[in-house]
Amino acid sequence: MHNRPRPPKGLPEDPKAVEAGRVRLQKLSRVCNEVLKRVAEDRVDEESLKLAAALLEQNPECYSVWNYRRRAFQAVLQGRDGSAAAREAADAELALTERCLRRNPKSYATWHHRRWIIQKGLTPLKHELQLLGQLLEVDSRNFMAWAYRRFIVALAGIPPRDEEQYAAGLIDANFSNYSAWHARTTLLHAVHSGPPVMSVSQLVAGDQAAGAGSEHNGSGQPSSAGASAELVPLAALRQEFELVHQACFTDPEDQSAWLNHRWLLARTFAHTQGPQTSAADEGSPAHQDLTEIFEQEVDMCNQLLEVEPDRTKCKWPLLTLARLQEMQQQLGLRAGSQGSTQQSAADIYRELMVVDPKRKGYYADALEGRAHVMAV
CATH class of the missing domain: 1.20.58 (Methane Monooxygenase Hydroxylase; Chain G, domain 1)
Incomplete structure (x- = not known):
């Protein structure tokens, strides 16, 4: 179970409990x-x-x-x-x-x-959904229950839009529900009539070989293992960013929303990749949308940093801001010299080495350009 405290180390065991x-x-x-x-x-x-x-x-x-x-x-x-x-x-x-x-x-x-x-x-399948609701209420990150739910949803022919709303309801109840965030990433392509997309778990793991796997998991729905970098409409991504913003402002230290935010940035960044995209063409509507989205996310991170005086609690907005600045520089979406943009990101990585010393090595690699800014 998640969020279940362990008994303190060295606590003597109850002899009666041991005998029982x-x-x-x-x-x-x-x-x-x-x-x-x-x-x-x-x-x-x-x-x-x-x-x-x-x-x-x-x-x-x-x-x-x-x-x-x-x-x-x-x-x-x-x-x-x-x-x-x-x-x-x-x-x-x-x-x-x-x-x-x-x-x-x-x-x-x-x-x-x-x-x-x-x-x-x-x-009948109705009771299965009721049982799953009860089990996920006890442990919202029970991945076996989530896998079984996908199986039942496919078997019952429940529309992806309904499942997206179900996940949104769980997120509204608890912004830290990582599994519900993940469920939304796997549903976006179906809701918006697009092909499979890379899941959050793959993004975090950096599993670039996942696209070679099967496109389905045997449950009748696309598998995250067969996900690819095909496009999610920018309008849909804007809506998802709005939902993530609510979570980030509610608890800036919670990583669930920030991991989903990184996934959304990767899907946004994907609009500049490949011959079928036009977002990289300056002056195109897609390019303007992309510029607005990145500027909006930079503003969001800066707002969080302004309202939180304790920088030790700002790991996620700081890291996201550094990544955004590097992405803007890479895509030529930001005014000013390349050196000034890079220096700002470098300063953030140096600060993160102090704010988050356990990951000092990663930030050092990022500072030297050896860490991937974003996987797409």
Whole structure:
């Protein structure tokens, strides 16, 4: 779980809690051994299935036991007539996985089993969205729940615009919801009828080889692994910048919005790359839009720096301002000499070496021109 404090180091353990844990472990071990014995014997009876379910509720990561249940229910769930027996079995398995997920919301094996049941097409999908809403309320950055949501959304044919609004609602509730920001980046191309785009996670990782991967993740939606640097309309990017501004002014130290801001800058910068773009042509409408966007973002960073007297809390606006100045210089979007622009960015990197000493090496590389300003 995120934002869950760890107990202090050196804190003595409660003897009663230790003993209770030992007894619980012994009991679980006995049940596990018995279930695995029955699995090896391929015993498929009501008692064995109940015992397996009890074990999974205590330890949902028993892959072998989930495999055993799939073998046990495969025949009845394959019924093409949608028989009552098949629906009853599917509902029972979904109920079991839900209990397991509430105990361990990040159980790979449980999510896989639930997806297997849903793919049989025997149950409505409305409850899946309700369950996901509850789990994401507990942990908004549960990446397994987000992946499963993309699967359900594709299966249910929910419009990308609706998912974009869902992500916006989560962001409004918590600007630090990095997963919701990421979800919006993966939806922009679909909402605005464009091709796949690079995800925030790829941008941060600097994974330039991602474009060689598959374009889909098996869930019916484009995969971030197959993302490319195709264009997102500037009008759409302007709207996203406005949303990010709200988050940046609310909490300038929160990195979630700033990482998304960097992604938006990369998508804006992409309008100057390739033969199909016109933003690099001075005097063109696209060039004017690009100039306005970069000037707007520079102003935003300067406003944040003016209202925050403590420079140690200004890492993100400082770093973003330096990158913006370098991008403006590279694209010839800023008046004045090249040397003066570069010097301003250099001064910022020197200040960042003091403000954020843990990343002093990165800022030193940026100062020497060895760090990428922006990946597109």
